[in-house]
Amino acid sequence: MSSSYASLTSALKQAGLRLTPQRLAICRFLAESREHPTAAMIYEHLRPEYPSLSAMTVYNTLKALVELGQVNALGDCGDDNVHYDADTSPHINLACISCHRIMDLPAPQIEALDGEISRASGYQLLGARLMFYGLCPDCQKTRVL
Amino acid sequence: MSSSYASLTSALKQAGLRLTPQRLAICRFLAESREHPTAAMIYEHLRPEYPSLSAMTVYNTLKALVELGQVNALGDCGDDNVHYDADTSPHINLACISCHRIMDLPAPQIEALDGEISRASGYQLLGARLMFYGLCPDCQKTRVL
DNA sequence: TATTTATTTATATTTATTATAAATAAGATT
DNA sequence: AATCTTATTTATAATAAATATAAATAAATA
Numbered sequence: 001m002s003s004s005y006a007s008l009t010s011a012l013k014q015a016g017l018r019l020t021p022q023r024l025a026i027c028r029f030l031a032e033s034r035e036h037p038t039a040a041m042i043y044e045h046l047r048p049e050y051p052s053l054s055a056m057t058v059y060n061t062l063k064a065l066v067e068l069g070q071v072n073a074l075g076d077c078g079d080d081n082v083h084y085d086a087d088t089s090p091h092i093n094l095a096c097i098s099c100h101r102i103m104d105l106p107a108p109q110i111e112a113l114d115g116e117i118s119r120a121s122g123y124q125l126l127g128a129r130l131m132f133y134g135l136c137p138d139c140q141k142t143r144v145l
Numbered sequence: 146m147s148s149s150y151a152s153l154t155s156a157l158k159q160a161g162l163r164l165t166p167q168r169l170a171i172c173r174f175l176a177e178s179r180e181h182p183t184a185a186m187i188y189e190h191l192r193p194e195y196p197s198l199s200a201m202t203v204y205n206t207l208k209a210l211v212e213l214g215q216v217n218a219l220g221d222c223g224d225d226n227v228h229y230d231a232d233t234s235p236h237i238n239l240a241c242i243s244c245h246r247i248m249d250l251p252a253p254q255i256e257a258l259d260g261e262i263s264r265a266s267g268y269q270l271l272g273a274r275l276m277f278y279g280l281c282p283d284c285q286k287t288r289v290l
Numbered sequence: 291t292a293t294t295t296a297t298t299t300a301t302a303t304t305t306a307t308t309a310t311a312a313a314t315a316a317g318a319t320t
Numbered sequence: 321a322a323t324c325t326t327a328t329t330t331a332t333a334a335t336a337a338a339t340a341t342a343a344a345t346a347a348a349t350a
Binding site (some may be wrong): 017018020022050053054055056057060080097 | 327328338
């Protein structure tokens with residue numbers, strides 16, 4: 001379950017940032033897409049609608065959303081790109097090493113794990129990334145390798 | 146528990162790669178250090194001993210070890226650097242967001258999780274990265290922020 | 291020892307991201 | 321509404337990690 005468009009935009013507003021058309025479009029795409037897009041994907045997707053859009057604006061907006069805790073940057077997806085995930089609730093990311101699709105899985109076990117980890121380590125836990133890698137059902141059929 | 150020096154070097158040898166002094170030194174450092182070093186850290190650490198060492202050799206050796214499954218590249222450690230982990234057995238990485246130390250934790254729960262995930266998703270699972278973020282015991286005391 | 295092949299090194303190149311500064315747009319003030 | 325102030329966007333330049341290339345070196349083989 002992704003952060004909604006409303007929660008992304010209201011977080012920007014509460015931080016004193018203006019809700020410009022560019023920022024709103026980036027939020028809309030993040031909230032609606034289930035693709036864990038990269039900065040480049042967001043830029044290319046929005047360019048037809050906003051021909052003057054600059055990549056810098058995409059980077060800036062993503063950085064703001066990450067700092068506000070509304071979006072996670074995933075750096076370990078198996079390709080070499082940073083993907084953005086508007087779902088900041090505890091869950092598992094499953095990346096296909098062949099087609100590089102990323103899907104989300106609920107993981108109620110995480111809460112229990114969290115407790116065990118902080119007890120065992122003394123760390124005060126603030127977040128997690130649970131990335132699993134494998135072949136998705138489609139690529140298991142298609143791929144010979 | 147890290148891959149031993151012996152397993153790193155024998156994996157290189159079995160792959161038909163020569164055990165040069167540079168490669169052996171990189172393996173030794175990976176096996177002995179518990180610091181999850183970056184390529185730059187390895188390079189700087191070995192330079193006094195190997196003044197002619199080139200960064201390219203470090204990158205090449207790490208790439209070979211990663212491709213042989215002897216070392217994991219961790220791209221999501223909270224700083225913006227790729228850290229290398231010679232422990233490829235299933236475990237949890239715990240990164241301190243203040244001092245950027247990374248520690249390992251055993252996680253016998255992972256095997257069960259693995260089964261649940263492949264059943265729920267249809268993915269054929271091949272690996273995982275379990276990164277948790279927080280404040281280590283030292284930084285909880287030290288930091289005011 | 292000469293020859294072949296792998297490896298290392300030095301250098302150049304690439305590419306994602308960040309920094310900078312001018313241009314633009316929005317909000318506030320009068 | 322017009323002006324002033326500030327934020328934002330854009331275009332461009334700069335940065336830095338990683339990769340590619342090619343010459344130099346070292347190792348293995350004959």
